[in-house]
Amino acid sequence: MPTLLDYRRRVRSVKNTQQITRAMKFVSAAKLRRAQEGVFRARPYAKEIRRVLQSAMQRTTETDNPLLESRPEERILVLVVTSDKGLAGPFSTNVLRRAFEYRRSLQGKDVQAIAVGRKGLEGLRRRKWKLAAEWVNVSMHVEFHHAEEISKRISDLYISKEVDAVYAIYNEFKSVAVQKLRVEKLLPLNRESLAGDSGAKGQSRRERKTASPQQDSDKLAEGVDYIYEEPPDEIFAKLVPRYLETEVFRILLESAAAEHAARMTAMDAATTNAGELIASLTLDMNKIRQASITKEIIEIVSGASFAASS
Amino acid sequence: MLPQNLELEIVTPEKHMLDETVDYVEVPGKEGYMGILPGHAPLLSQLGMGTLSYRKGGDVQYFAALGGFVEVLPGRVIVLADACERAREIDVERARTSLEKARGELAQSGSADNKKAEASAAMDRAQARLDAASKAGQVPASTARH
Numbered sequence: 172m173p174t175l176l177d178y179r180r181r182v183r184s185v186k187n188t189q190q191i192t193r194a195m196k197f198v199s200a201a202k203l204r205r206a207q208e209g210v211f212r213a214r215p216y217a218k219e220i221r222r223v224l225q226s227a228m229q230r231t232t233e234t235d236n237p238l239l240e241s242r243p244e245e246r247i248l249v250l251v252v253t254s255d256k257g258l259a260g261p262f263s264t265n266v267l268r269r270a271f272e273y274r275r276s277l278q279g280k281d282v283q284a285i286a287v288g289r290k291g292l293e294g295l296r297r298r299k300w301k302l303a304a305e306w307v308n309v310s311m312h313v314e315f316h317h318a319e320e321i322s323k324r325i326s327d328l329y330i331s332k333e334v335d336a337v338y339a340i341y342n343e344f345k346s347v348a349v350q351k352l353r354v355e356k357l358l359p360l361n362r363e364s365l366a367g368d369s370g371a372k373g374q375s376r377r378e379r380k381t382a383s384p385q386q387d388s389d390k391l392a393e394g395v396d397y398i399y400e401e402p403p404d405e406i407f408a409k410l411v412p413r414y415l416e417t418e419v420f421r422i423l424l425e426s427a428a429a430e431h432a433a434r435m436t437a438m439d440a441a442t443t444n445a446g447e448l449i450a451s452l453t454l455d456m457n458k459i460r461q462a463s464i465t466k467e468i469i470e471i472v473s474g475a476s477f478a479a480s481s
Numbered sequence: 482m483l484p485q486n487l488e489l490e491i492v493t494p495e496k497h498m499l500d501e502t503v504d505y506v507e508v509p510g511k512e513g514y515m516g517i518l519p520g521h522a523p524l525l526s527q528l529g530m531g532t533l534s535y536r537k538g539g540d541v542q543y544f545a546a547l548g549g550f551v552e553v554l555p556g557r558v559i560v561l562a563d564a565c566e567r568a569r570e571i572d573v574e575r576a577r578t579s580l581e582k583a584r585g586e587l588a589q590s591g592s593a594d595n596k597k598a599e600a601s602a603a604m605d606r607a608q609a610r611l612d613a614a615s616k617a618g619q620v621p622a623s624t625a626r627h
Contacts, residue, residue: 215492400526
């Protein structure tokens with residue numbers, strides 16, 4: 172039977188925890204706001220470069236850019252993007268679980284991974300994955316040069332034919348309450364994967380405003396060939412890697428924003444749970460307190476009646 | 482019918498810089514400056530380092546563009562810059578210091594190719610910033626050149 176003092180101690184400890192989770196929730200909310208801005212700022216560029224590449228590919232029939240070369244997919248590289256820290260609910264676990272499922276579905280094909288984020292790195296190591304590269308402490312402050320380094324590694328592996336296809340598994344930032352787990356093909360680029368709507372959704376107000384003139388000019392430009400200042404291959408040689416960098420950059424930003432959102436939600440739930448725990452502990456505590464008071468009163472009353480009767 | 486003006490959009494990986502209806506755009510192409518008027522033929526080119534400017538009515542605005550791509554469609558110009566800065570927001574002192582630093586590194590780098598390329602890229606960047614700033618009237622052109 173726990174005593175009153177035990178209950179007091181437990182309530183105090185839960186209250187401390189609650190204070191921490193509440194503080195973490197506010198910190199995540201602030202970080203989320205910054206990360207979200209980053210995502211929104213990067214989306215227009217991602218959208219435009221995708222469109223430029225798409226229309227350039229429609230206009231040119233033959234390029235021998237190594238990143239556009241498609242091979243039978245025998246060796247697969249997976250970019251696994253997770254967080255560095257925990258306490259974000261199932262954020263990293265979901266990505267890892269998806270990665271494991273994915274590898275199972277490939278049935279014995281050669282799979283290796285690039286891990287971004289400590290959680291993912293640890294999880295993949297436990298399962299003895301072959302790791303081509305790893306990056307940690309990126310999600311705290313995503314910068315373009317991170318994306319440059321990562322996509323350099325990816326394209327090196329692809330060009331040297333060590334891998335035949337590259338996929339990314341990450342959390343996409345849908346809204347503060349929703350993260351969507353995505354598996355996205357990064358390489359080889361082809362018309363189908365470019366036409367996919369994976370990037371640059373959730374248009375900002377500014378983009379919507381320009382939507383109509385853009386469609387008009389697209390229509391106008393249809394069937395008209397570009398004038399190239401340089402040979403098309405030279406442009407492709409610059410445009411394709413840049414597109415890959417942009418995609419990786421967008422994925423990192425999405426994941427960072429989603430991480431903060433997930434942590435915020437998790438900490439909010441933890442704070443609420445702590446509140447409920449405190450309420451139920453307080454109730455139990457009061458019951459015990461009352462029981463002991465009742466016991467004392469009975470003792471006094473029975474003592475008094477014994478004194479009176481004797 | 483040809484469009485009467487141009488939609489100019491400048492985006493960088495980290496920022497949406499500009500979205501404006503303009504009369505004339507001049508961009509630093511890799512092979513030299515290109516002037517673009519409404520109705521220009523579709524074009525795709527790499528962007529060099531230099532001053533990007535546009536005219537709207539009597540007003541001319543300058544930017545330092547530091548590499549990237551430019552796509553021209555009828556009635557629309559999209560600049561996908563690796564980095565881009567408004568001329569009046571350029572820190573002239575900083576650009577000048579980095580120009581000196583890059584110049585020194587270039588002189589020291591000797592035969593190391595990647596170092597040399599890095600230093601000369603840094604020099605081009607600083608020079609592009611100074612040029613843009615001087616065109617926008619931040620500093621007299623003569624001092625900006627050195």
